[in-house]
Amino acid sequence: MTTDRNWKTRTKLVHEGTRRSQYGEMAEALFLTQGFAYDSAEQAEARFIEVGADEFIYARYGNPTTRMFEERIAAVEGCEDAFATASGMAAVNGALAAFLKPGDRVVSARALFGSCLYVLDWLAGYGVEVVYVDGTDIAQWQAAVTPGTKAVFFESMSNPTLEIVDLKAVAELAHAAGATVIVDNVFTTPVWSRAVALGADVVVYSATKHIDGAGRALGGVICGTKEFVRKVAEPYLKHTGAALSPFNAWLMLNGMQTLDLRVRAQTDTAAAIAAALEGHPKLGRLIYPGLASHPQHGIAAAQMGGFGTMLSFEVQGGRDAAFRVLNALEIVKISNNLGDAKSIATHPATTTHQRLAEDQRALLGITPGLVRLSVGLEDAGDLIADLTQALAQA
Numbered sequence: 001m002t003t004d005r006n007w008k009t010r011t012k013l014v015h016e017g018t019r020r021s022q023y024g025e026m027a028e029a030l031f032l033t034q035g036f037a038y039d040s041a042e043q044a045e046a047r048f049i050e051v052g053a054d055e056f057i058y059a060r061y062g063n064p065t066t067r068m069f070e071e072r073i074a075a076v077e078g079c080e081d082a083f084a085t086a087s088g089m090a091a092v093n094g095a096l097a098a099f100l101k102p103g104d105r106v107v108s109a110r111a112l113f114g115s116c117l118y119v120l121d122w123l124a125g126y127g128v129e130v131v132y133v134d135g136t137d138i139a140q141w142q143a144a145v146t147p148g149t150k151a152v153f154f155e156s157m158s159n160p161t162l163e164i165v166d167l168k169a170v171a172e173l174a175h176a177a178g179a180t181v182i183v184d185n186v187f188t189t190p191v192w193s194r195a196v197a198l199g200a201d202v203v204v205y206s207a208t209k210h211i212d213g214a215g216r217a218l219g220g221v222i223c224g225t226k227e228f229v230r231k232v233a234e235p236y237l238k239h240t241g242a243a244l245s246p247f248n249a250w251l252m253l254n255g256m257q258t259l260d261l262r263v264r265a266q267t268d269t270a271a272a273i274a275a276a277l278e279g280h281p282k283l284g285r286l287i288y289p290g291l292a293s294h295p296q297h298g299i300a301a302a303q304m305g306g307f308g309t310m311l312s313f314e315v316q317g318g319r320d321a322a323f324r325v326l327n328a329l330e331i332v333k334i335s336n337n338l339g340d341a342k343s344i345a346t347h348p349a350t351t352t353h354q355r356l357a358e359d360q361r362a363l364l365g366i367t368p369g370l371v372r373l374s375v376g377l378e379d380a381g382d383l384i385a386d387l388t389q390a391l392a393q394a
């Protein structure tokens with residue numbers, strides 16, 4: 001159960017939300033059940049009227065293993081409650097689609113993961129007014145977030161160009177306009193997040209990334225107030241079938257126990273790689289929020305507990321040179337997950353952001369030479385050696 005004890009993140013990640021059965025099992029139990037038997041017809045009736053704190057009806061609505069995961073992540077994020085979803089995109093879609101009605105206005109940063117853009121485009125087709133801004137330009141937010149705006153949405157650190165949105169400044173102007181602040185916090189990770197303290201109302205994660213941390217399962221979660229999670233998000237999610245599988249929740253609970261250790265180690269290695277590759281003659285640009293050269297380095301330092309496990313770089317010579325580097329990597333795998341224990345290199349222009357038009361990619365800084373690197377748990381020296389030998393092939 002979630003407690004209000006003043007535990008640090010690392011302790012919460014191990015213990016928060018744990019529910020033990022009558023057997024007192026140490027490890028979190030996997031309740032691989034879709035349904036729950038009632039003692040009587042009267043009890044079933046009562047539970048369909050109101051579900052108690054430790055009661056369940058159907059796994060699409062909730063499940064004890066899934067509930068452990070929800071309570072653990074809510075406690076870590078500093079939110080009252082959470083609803084777990086089948087994937088990160090089910091969480092993004094759930095938070096936005098459950099909340100926004102035709103005629104509502106949402107202002108979003110335009111530097112978004114391709115599928116997040118798809119969701120907003122879809123909602124625009126249903127009459128939601130979607131306005132895009134350069135998320136790093138406060139003046140654009142100020143102008144776009146008119147009174148009565150229903151929500152603002154952004155990735156606190158964008159995929160794949162690692163732009164940082166000034167969460168506190170945007171939250172202040174959003175709240176002044178009456179808007180709810182919905183943040184996709186995947187790249188920041190729950191470990192480095194201060195999103196709630198800085199004004200986020202709703203925080204969304206793809207648990208597929210750092211939370212699982214081993215690239216095994218899809219999952220997602222919406223964290224927020226009880227009011228948002230249970231009154232706004234839950235009705236939509238439970239009726240549209242976005243529920244996280246209890247098995248995947250069990251994997252996520254296991255992943256969370258080591259989340260703090262992993263993210264810290266991966267962040268240290270990312271910083272070491274950034275330092276080693278900065279100024280490399282084959283690179284046009286090296287993007288890492290921990291470098292003083294990052295345009296929002298100061299904001300990143302103020303709003304994140306650490307600079308994260310992701311970096312991006314632009315190989316001079318465009319797509320062909322970038323492909324030569326990717327193909328020469330020996331330890332780092334070519335794939336498109338992130339937050340994995342295994343380091344992963346991605347070519348966004350031809351994979352994750354392939355769907356976008358060329359000019360939109362250019363506007364977002366997703367150039368043909370751009371490579372996104374998710375730093376894993378391998379030895380930093382080995383990774384630097386691998387990247388250095390690969391860059392020599394550019």
Ligand SMILES: *Cc1c(COP(=O)(O)O)cnc(C)c1O
Nearest residue numbers: 087088089113159186206208219
């Ligand atoms: C991966 C990702 C998502 C989607 O998560 P899935 O679990 O793949 O559905 C959403 N936002 C960001 C920033 C991501 O990196």
